[in-house]
Amino acid sequence: MSRQAPAWQYDEFRHVGADYADPAVAEGYDARHQRLRGDLAAEADHLLDALGVQPGQTVIDFGCGTGTLALQAARRGATVYAVDVSEAMLAVARRKAAAAGIEGIHWFRGGFLTYEHPGDPADCITSSAALHHLPDFWKLVGLRRLFGMLRAGGRLHLMDTVYSFPVEEHAAFIAAKVAWFSQQVDAEFGDEVATAFREEYSTLDWVMEGLLRRAGFVIERANYPDPMLANYLCRKPG
Template identity: 45%
Template structure:
């Protein structure tokens, strides 16, 4: 499948999400090792999908989907799942996994910044262990892009690591060198702001630290 940035060229100053792939995850061996180490946990996937209320007909977009475990598990429930990744090898692995289970999520060779969602707005957008790879300025753009593909009242799930002392909201104490972050934002994809509250679902209209505003205007 063609890269999204070649189908829709960007200015020369635009951050390229594809550059690191050849070093880290651009070979079959590297992708297989990734999947063995951290790419597959159906029980954890099901726990998250339950938490997000994913069921038959749910529209789900998994950004930086890796080897496709979550998207495949969602499709097995009858969800309309979209897996998005900058690595062709990751997507090939994900498609092979889907074929083994007899499901067909839609796979997209794209990144946080250049993925353009087609079709109905998503009920849920997820991303795990990837957003930290973007420079801070481009993280904001990635979050706005994610918000824009969510339906009003949809949920955005983020799991990532962050440097010490960079809490989700003001007043959080300094933590260790890296800190697992698990955030569900409810009510995203609308004209109201929603606060990023750690390990919680927050209602639309609660504008606070780390707020995201979005939805197609």
């Protein structure tokens, strides 16, 4: 379920940076990300373990992409709502679920600003590599909406590109990263990373921690495995 957005609201369906609306990008997504991140299902399991997802719990995944985490959560017996602005990514996700014989995942075309949760308050919310598609003000609006969808005591796991490198070193840092991604995956991925630095809205570590707290969350764990990556495990108090 997605609500009609007012004309003044940020249009989260307009793609900025990487074009996940392109069916070719969606089709190739898993293979290319696996080259970088390794086994995507194992990565999702690790995250679901950190959240302690149990059978019967409700999980919402924002920016679900090709659905790997949604599938792994459903395999654990969770009730899963998987949300993405891209119909092309959702089409790949639905096909993967059908091929795996997994039914009952609730797929929604929508996003942080427009998804209306139709089910019980969630026990857990996850979002990986998606929130940086919103400018900072709209990140806060989105995080407050996620807070409202969680039950008291429920948890959010947020993984995203967040910058903790010294700003005075940005030119050398970014050039080295673009070169590294080109080598590690392919030249096209290097271009995608350059586009992300130029056009997407990844923010600073201290801004992101502030946004999470302003949205009402308690940050239980923040870790920065790389100066352009962050994981936050957060709890809704109460």
